[in-house]
């Protein structure tokens with residue numbers, strides 16, 4: 441089984457997306473556990489940034505589902521790599537709290553910088569790095 445990691449960012453549609461964010465994390469925890477997907481997601485200044493890890497066979501259909509979700513738009517993949525291990529092995533979907541982000545992290549999360557930088561930002565926010 442080939443393991444891959446990808447990161448994308450998107451724009452939340454609703455101004456009041458905090459409640460939706462809770463729902464998204466809850467459904468992700470439940471579904472991802474079942475199909476061996478791990479990762480982290482944050483909502484920062486109206487943007488979602490999510491890292492997903494799993495087999496490409498599982499990632500592709502999940503990404504297609506997520507991309508069609510009407511709660512966000514402008515889904516843009518910032519990086520996708522074959523990897524030998526997971527960065528979020530214990531998290532079917534870690535909730536990265538953007539309130540913990542300092543000015544530097546926040547500016548990265550707002551940017552379309554190299555995906556690897558944003559993976560680092562999510563690791564920092566989840567306290568794993």
Ligand SMILES: Cc1cc2nc3c(=O)[nH]c(=O)nc-3n(C[C@H](O)[C@H](O)[C@H](O)COP(=O)(O)O)c2cc1C
Nearest residue numbers: 464467468471472481488490505506509511512533
């Ligand atoms: C930013 C964002 C991230 C999401 N991440 C996931 C995810 O990691 N796993 C997942 O199953 N659904 C995720 N969803 C929700 C899916 O788009 C979809 O609503 C959900 O998979 C449907 O699950 P259900 O068929 O069990 O109701 C995400 C949605 C958004 C807007």
